[in-house]
Amino acid sequence: MWARLEPLMPADPVRGRRWADHRRTLEAITWHRTNSPWRDPPDELGSFQTAHERLIRWVVDGTWEAILGAVLAAADADDDIDWTVSVNSTVVRAHQHAAGARKKGAVRPGEPTDHALGRSRGGLSTKVHLAADGRTRPLALTVTAGQADDAPAFDNGMSRIRVPRSGPGRPRTRPFAVPADRACSPRAIRIHLRRRGIRGVIPQPSDQIGHRQRRGRRDGRPSGFDREVYKQRNTVERCINRLEQWHGPATRTDKLALAHQAALHLASILARTRR
Structure with missing residues (x-):
């Protein structure tokens, strides 16, 4: 795994101090998949301040997303991505240590003002909003407050699917089909998928079916639904289960949403690299 990841690590800065050993720092960050406190790593993994600061710095400057993009590009070049992409979300319980971040003033660039914490x-x-390919591996993810609805976050999650080409050309952003549950059934989402030329496989709730029948021709054609393709929606559920085998992403203890999202990106990178 390190042989695949080492070429993707950032180079040492031209000026200033050199980076601490990337491999040891990555091991220290990965060690926290057990959800142990940041101050408790073994001495051979180095300073916990180095590991935590590197985790935050690389999510702010986009390093984690760049590494994930490079891993996805290699997988796409090997035809190792199934472009029937399922989307879903999972609620992560926040530990009491996750509370207490600054409420006013900028904390870090890109950090949401509510720190992606909600009370329900x-x-x-x-x-955590996740998009997974047909082989139960993550393609893109984002985090919001726990009480947030799935529908408003759908467009943001789909826009994060960007798989660079191994050669010239724009990144690939359009799946063949998107199976999703009834939470993604509003008309705005269906129109969004139709305009992008993506086949939406989303069941309609009974109330929407009744409204459409009452409107008759004014509502247009009924949306199609392929039961066989919809059976593949379990891939995103299995992908969520795989990511939550890391105790860290399964229970949030970080005060910053950036740190929690970075841990999810690292788990996604390692899940891809193992293949």
Whole structure:
């Protein structure tokens, strides 16, 4: 795995101090998949401040997304991506240590003002919106507050699917089909997929079917639904289960949404690199 990741690591800066050993720092970050406190890594993994600062810095400057993009580009060149992309979300319970971040003033570039923390019946939580290919491996993800609805985050999640080409050409952004559950059934999402030439495989709730029948011809043609393609929606559920085998992403303890999202990106990179 390191042989595949080493060429993707950032080069040392031209001026200033050299980076600490990338491999040891990556091992230190990965060690926290157990959800242990940041101050508790073994001495042989180096300073915990180095590991935590590197985690945050690389999500702010886009390094984690760039590494994931390079891994996805290699997989696409090997025809190792199934472009029937399923989307879904999962709610992650926030530990009490995740609370207490600054509410006013800029903390980090790209950090949401609510730190992607929301309060619902279960308490503080964060929602992870995930897009997975037909082989149960992640393509793109984003985080929002736990009480956020799936429909408003759908467009943002789809826009994050960008797989660079191994040669010339624009990144690939359009799946063949998108199976999703009833939470993604609003007309705006169907129109969004239709305009982009993406086949949406989304069941309609009974109330939407009743409204369409009452409007008759004014509502246009009924949306198509392929039951066989919809059976592949379980791939995103299995992908979520695989990511949540990391105890860190499964229970949020980081105060910053950027740190939690970076951990999810790293888990996605390693899940791809193992193949």
